[in-house]
Amino acid sequence: MSFLSQLINGLSVGSIYALIALGYTMVYGIAKMLNFAHGDVIMVGAYTIFTAVSMLGLDYWIAIILSVVFCTVLGIVIEKIAYKPLRKASPLTVLITAIGVSYLLQNIVLLIYGSHQRPFPKIISVKSIKIGENLVISGEAFFTMVITIVIMIILTLFIKNSKTGRAMVAVSEDKGAAELMGINVNRIISITFAIGSGLAAIAGLFFASTYGFIGPYSGAMPGIKAFIAAVLGGIGSIPGAMLGGILLGVVEGLSKAYISTELSDAIVFSILIVILLFKPSGLLGKNVTEKV
Amino acid sequence: MTILETKKLGISFGGLRAVDDFSISIQKGQLYGLIGPNGAGKTTVFNLLTGVYKPTDGSITLDGENITGKSTIEISKAGIARTFQNIRLFKNLSVLDNVKLGLHNRVKYNLLTSIFKVGSYSRKEEEMNKIALELLRVFGLENEAQLPASSLPYGMQRKLEIARALATNPKLLLLDEPAAGMNPNETAELMETIKFVRDEFDMTILLIEHDMRLVAGICEEICVLNFGTVLAKGKTSEVLNDPRVITAYLGE
Amino acid sequence: MGAKSEKNKPFPGGIGRFRQKYDNNFLISFGIMIAIFLFCFLMIATGNATRHFKSLLVPAGINIILAISLNLVVGILGELSLGHAGFMSVGAYAGCLFSIYTQELFPIGVRFPLSLLVGGLVAAFFGLVIGVPVLRLKGDYLAIVTLAFGEIIRSVIINLDFTGGAAGLKNIEKHTTYTSVFIIILITLFVILNLINSRHGRAIMAIRDNRIAAESLGVNITYFKLLSFILAAFFAGIAGVLYGHNIGSLTAAQFDYNRSIEILVMVVLGGMGNIKGSIISAILITIIPEMLRGADKYRMLFYSIILIIMMLLNASPRFAEFKRKIRIKNLASALKSKSRQKEEV
Structure with a gap:
């Protein structure tokens, strides 16, 4: 494969990371917590589609809508049960809980569906696009990129222009002040989890379609990588998540193609360490100092 | 003898000038008040003095030593100790251990002594216990020595924080709104405590306070900060009667 | 004790030199360990110990070392490390390679302790390398970086030749006995409990409770964070060497993220910052799954x-x-x- 098609592959995977990273970054920005279970919501989303299509024989579109609804509800429920009681707890406590939730989701799915990989139904069928002699963009890759960009634009508009969106910005800047201004902080956090988890369902669809298989642990790795993408772009920043996701996808794709498949993960993780060393606020993030 | 002298101290955050041209001079044994409306930059001054923020301009001299731009740790060692507006105790540690942490750089032994409990360990720990208990006794906290700090009532927590700061044996003690959240009785008791600390330890104290009765009652000199700049400074009674100060507080 | 000497004591409860050095935490933890050892010793000596029972002693002991050392970082320092298995693997490979390559050089009695030391030191070195850049950062990042470190180490080990690659490292002599594990546990306990009950330990706990206040008292945050991090890595490395010399082989897959989480579960179950709790929960987490074989998928x-x-x-x-x-x-x-x-x- 030519360099250009490798690059496009990377861009496509990168836009999936970007979608997941959006969820991470929004939750981090507003609830100030690292939602470790976010990656596993992707996996749950993919399994929902798998169940609806391959087991119940439902229509694709219904399956996708079901998956988005299910994950949205799941996100809200997780937040209510596991994270909300910890609003005043130390970050360490919240983080450990989130790890617990991540494992809980993995193991519930494991018990229901077993540990083996399931073939994911071919849902997205868009014709490949041929440009010139050797450059072919697969329909899935193209579709993924287009949808991601559309979602990103809608999300940005939503946050800029809607009342809820502006309330979200207010909560992320100063929770206490937002509360004093009459914003219902708990409701905003719930909405953030809902949006993030809904996006995760869509990311789950793309991710499973790209790889063709799903298992209970499918969400963990892309989840962690998407977090790295969010840190790379600047945690809390929506365009940052987009940029970070795409960069990470490209780096991963190229290192798989030109360095070593086994080491590609190590390379991606090293990026995290390097970025934290030299620019902890990320590419598009703001510097924040702690209040004394 | 001048203990603290700042000259044209200033800091900007981005485009915002939080503190500008802040010059004061505090004599040994003095009780000095720093007052001003909310957001005037008082705590920022404390953060500059203790090295939490690095000043963009000006200089800080402590007892003749230039400490401008030094780290929090170096400044603690040089002799400035502080309390915080929102009490910051080590809440899972005992009251005694909180004070012993104030002795961290005063009574020392090395890592190997810690791990093997040989050599000076017992002697040094006893020395720490002795100093710490003495301090706790001064503040009437000796019976609570073994309790977790978080179990103390509010007023005692404030006192413990002062005791812990004094344990570092500072040349200058900074108190950030010590009377915040206290009722008039507690405030009156606190005023006695602060005066006592000054007399007993021959301490120089700079305090931020909103409670005017406390300030008028114990501070010999004050400095009024407004929008990050010095509005007035000097003898307490004179400054408090300055029309500019009254305007800043009460509005036009 | 007379009333007069009581009055001269530093405080009302009275703390003698011995009690100052060895507080309740220390004495109870050591008591628990020695009681457990005596129990196991008696079981074996009287022939009551089954093969299965004996086979669990070393893994339980290794888990105790891992749990106490991780508790130093998670419970005492208050930072989340998700790479404890990573440090364990680095130590395991270093120590086991050392003992393989020095087989002709030293007799067992020298080689085994030396390999433990080598494993610990190499893991500690990695703790330093990871810690220096990362410990300046806020907590969430530390967790994710240690996780990343664990994963990097795993893929690097698989891709190297001298580690045996994906097939793993074989032919490690099985030197680990339950007595040697017991001795290492006591050393670990001694070092970590003594550290906690000292000015260094107090400083570490102060950072956990309120970093800003600790700094204002002149506590060097970076130094004490690094100290706990390196010490925890050191003991994790030693646990790794014991592990290698118990199983006889090493593969990178044994030290994955799940292993780190398992150690974290021990710390959390026993109580963060509670060393006695870590001992007990490490034993429980080792034996309960073995007793409930059928329930393995629920683990x-x-x-x-x-x-x-x-x-x-x-x-x-x-x-x-x-x-x-x-x-x-x-x-x-x-x-x-x-x-x-x-x-x-």
């Missing part, structure tokens, strides 16, 4: 529930109040009996 599910429930309990004000009441009641009754003694004298 990770249980872990996840333990993590969530323990954290929710920890954060619940009612539970905190409950724990505080118990503690104060104990303390109050202890003080009362002390003063009663005094009166009698």
Whole structure:
């Protein structure tokens, strides 16, 4: 494969990371917590589609809508049960809980569906696009990129222009002040989890379609990588998540193609360490100092 | 003898000038008040003095030593100790251990002594216990020595924080709104405590306070900060009667 | 004890030199360990120990070392490390390679302790390398970087030749006995408990409780964070060497993220910052899955529930109040009996 098609592959995977990273970054920005279970919501989303299509024989579109609804509800429920009681707890406590939730989701799915990989139904069928002699963009890759960009634009508009969106910005800047201004902080956090988890369902669809298989642990790795993408772009920043996701996808794709498949993960993780060393606020993030 | 002298101290955050041209001079044994409306930059001054923020301009001299731009740790060692507006105790540690942490750089032994409990360990720990208990006794906290700090009532927590700061044996003690959240009785008791600390330890104290009765009652000199700049400074009674100060507080 | 000498004591409860050095934490933890050892020794000596029982002693001991050392970082320092298995693997490979390559050089009695030391030091070195850049950062990042470190180490080990690659490292002599594990546990306990009960340990706990206040008292945050991090890595490395010399082979897959989480579950279950608790929970987490063989597929599910429930309990004000009441009641009754003694004298 030519360099250009490798690059496009990377861009496509990168836009999936970007979608997941959006969820991470929004939750981090507003609830100030690292939602470790976010990656596993992707996996749950993919399994929902798998169940609806391959087991119940439902229509694709219904399956996708079901998956988005299910994950949205799941996100809200997780937040209510596991994270909300910890609003005043130390970050360490919240983080450990989130790890617990991540494992809980993995193991519930494991018990229901077993540990083996399931073939994911071919849902997205868009014709490949041929440009010139050797450059072919697969329909899935193209579709993924287009949808991601559309979602990103809608999300940005939503946050800029809607009342809820502006309330979200207010909560992320100063929770206490937002509360004093009459914003219902708990409701905003719930909405953030809902949006993030809904996006995760869509990311789950793309991710499973790209790889063709799903298992209970499918969400963990892309989840962690998407977090790295969010840190790379600047945690809390929506365009940052987009940029970070795409960069990470490209780096991963190229290192798989030109360095070593086994080491590609190590390379991606090293990026995290390097970025934290030299620019902890990320590419598009703001510097924040702690209040004394 | 001048203990603290700042000259044209200033800091900007981005485009915002939080503190500008802040010059004061505090004599040994003095009780000095720093007052001003909310957001005037008082705590920022404390953060500059203790090295939490690095000043963009000006200089800080402590007892003749230039400490401008030094780290929090170096400044603690040089002799400035502080309390915080929102009490910051080590809440899972005992009251005694909180004070012993104030002795961290005063009574020392090395890592190997810690791990093997040989050599000076017992002697040094006893020395720490002795100093710490003495301090706790001064503040009437000796019976609570073994309790977790978080179990103390509010007023005692404030006192413990002062005791812990004094344990570092500072040349200058900074108190950030010590009377915040206290009722008039507690405030009156606190005023006695602060005066006592000054007399007993021959301490120089700079305090931020909103409670005017406390300030008028114990501070010999004050400095009024407004929008990050010095509005007035000097003898307490004179400054408090300055029309500019009254305007800043009460509005036009 | 006479009333007069009581008065000269540093405080009302009275702390002698011995008690100052070895507090309740220390004595109880050592007591528990020695009791467990004696129990195992008697079981084996009287022929009551099954093969299965004996086969669990070393893994349980290794888990104890891992749990206490991780507790130093998670419970005492208050930072989340998700790479404990990574440090364990680095130590395991270093120590086991050392003992393989020095087979002709040293007799066992020298080679094995040396390989433990080498494993510990190499892991500690990695702790330093990872810690220096990362410990300046906020907590969440530390967790994710240590996780990343664990994964990097795993893929690097698989891709190297001298580590045996994906097939693993074989032919490690099986030197680990339950006595050697027991000795290492005691050393680990000694070092970590002594550290906690010293000015260094106090500084570490102060950072956990309030970093800004600790700094204002002149506590060097970076130094103490690094110290705990390196020390934890050191003991994890030693545990790794013991592990290699017990199984006889090493593969990178044994040290994955799940292993790190398993150690974390031990720490959380035993109580963060509670060393005695870590000992007990490490034993429970080792033997319960073995006793409930059929329930193996529920194991990770249980872990996840333990993590969530323990954290929710920890954060619940009612539970905190409950724990505080118990503690104060104990303390109050202890003080009362002390003063009663005094009166009698």
